[in-house]
Amino acid sequence: MNTQPNYIGGLDIGGTKVTAIVADGDRPLARITAPTCKTGEIRALPEQTLAMLRTVCEQAGLDLSALDRVGVSSAGPFACIDGKLGLATPNICGARSRSDDLPNDWDIIPLEAVLREQFPHVVIENDCVAALSAERSFGAVQDEPDCVYVTWSTGVGFGLCVDGHILHGKNGNAGHAGHMLLSDHSDAVCGCGNRGDLEGLISGRNIGKRLQRPAPEIFLAARNGDPAAHAEALEAARWFGRGLYNVAVTLDTSVFVLGGSVWQHHGDWLAPIVQREIESRLPALTQDVSVISAALGSLVADIGALSLVMPPEWVAPWRNTRPWESLKV
Ligand SMILES: [Zn+2]
Known part of the structure; x- marks a missing residue:
């Protein structure tokens, strides 16, 4: 099993936007949001999430290699390719959509496979499961x-x-x-x-x-x-x-x-x-x-993504100080 991390990353992947966040044991350190990439080759969206994690790490004064755990809250449903989770999401994947308005022919996006090339520990859950995790941890x-x-x-x-x-x-x-x-x-x-x-x-x-x-x-x-x-x-x-x-x-x-x-x-x-x-x-x-x-309102996905990979020892201090409050706009 992994040793205790110093930093963890979170991703919230939806049909319209992606959020990346990085945190340490005390608080979220940086967060950015961008429109969901729906064009290019089938790795384009996972590559976008990697680039966004690299950016939030830079904003927090870290190298991407400082992250060894990443939690993902994503729109589903998922499908497995070679034992790893991929996105088979109708409002992102053109081949899964029932309308013709998506500019790609993606079938299953290899999200876990791409993230695992960079991070040893990746947990991907659908957005309601991540929200449940957030509400059980902090809500x-x-x-x-x-x-x-x-x-x-x-x-x-x-x-x-x-x-x-x-x-x-x-x-x-x-x-x-x-x-x-x-x-x-x-x-x-x-x-x-x-x-x-x-x-x-x-x-x-x-x-x-x-x-x-x-x-x-x-x-x-x-x-x-x-x-x-x-x-x-x-x-x-x-x-x-x-x-x-x-x-x-x-x-x-x-x-x-x-x-x-x-x-x-x-x-x-x-x-x-x-x-x-x-x-x-x-x-x-x-x-x-x-x-x-x-209880967590619009922050539920960001906090949910982090909670999926958060060391248990961080939970009690975060409950006390509620550091996610600083993310509210
Ligand atoms: Zn239905």
């Missing part, structure tokens, strides 16, 4: 053994923890429960191609498409009492609650910790509807399940 569910992180945003994703173990699955794709099938609703088309899965029914992107009105506008109108918008939001909250019910009875979950833009802005009035939907069946399994909001 709303510290040390909670049976908890699930859920984002309700442009998409819907889960990170699962059972008996204190974060679940990964064979290709690191555990938690893609946004694609659980719930309905025959033929209008609710998810980006994955399913009709009537949870994400197809309630994600901001899909609600907006279906009702031909931006989702933030619909939820705001609903909050302000517009009857049609209110009915749509209530139905979405009930589907969301039903999705959480399915996960709770499968995993015997204690706590759902919820984030994402829909929840951040509307969780206050949607929470009772969601809670009621979870508790409406099988009380022996659902009566003590709680629903709370995530």
